[in-house]
Amino acid sequence: MIRELSTNDFWILAHGVKWTLLLSMIAFIGGGLVGMLIALMRTATARLPRVTAYLYIELFQGTPMLLQLFVVYYGLALMGLDLNVWIAASIGLTAHASAFLGEIWRGGIQAVPKGQVEAARALGMGYWSRMYDVVLPQAFKVSLPATVGFLVGLIKGTSLVSIVGFVELTRSGQIISNNTFQPLLVFGIVAAIYFCICFPLSWLSEKLEARIAAAS
Secondary structure: OOOOOOHHHHHHHHHHHHHHHHHHHHHHHHHHHHHHHHHHHHOOOOHHHHHHHHHHHHHHHOOOHHHHHHHHHHHHHHOOOOOOHHHHHHHHHHHHHHHHHHHHHHHHHHHOOHHHHHHHHHOOOOHHHHHHHHHHHHHHHHHHHHHHHHHHHHHHHHHHHHHHOOOOHHHHHHHHHHHHOOHHHHHHHHHHHHHHHHHHHHHHHHHHHHHHHHHO
């Protein structure tokens, strides 16, 4: 029986937004930390870390995020690691984000002119000092638009965790739709919420890219 949306339904959507944003933040921060390690490995002089990081990136970029979530949630359970949906979703999205952020930041690191790196080496600066004081600040500036753009995709990608039972925005909309029998209205509202979250970030990404292009 069709019924109108109630105040409680909007509270459910609000909680869904909260969990979507929280999960996105966890995945972005965790993915950023691991992604920085991956980027450094990809630009290392030694062959082993470069190849390891390359295979890691190819694995997560070459397989669907949904499949990765299935492997983490169901595959690890078969191995005796019974993870709750929060941990499984966080691990799956963090691994996915780290591969993409690692590749984005690898490009930023390699965009820094080699002459500056060689000059820093000639001044006697060690590896970590060169990276911290010379390379990474410039790489961060170059990579910032793509990083913000990826964050937009990550926020929308959290909708996939509903398949393993995580109640975020999309899953909240599905629950309400099943109770009200108004899928067009409910998912229209859900889409509008995603738009309100993602559009400012997309706009920021475009502005940053234009500013960096004008400064170069």
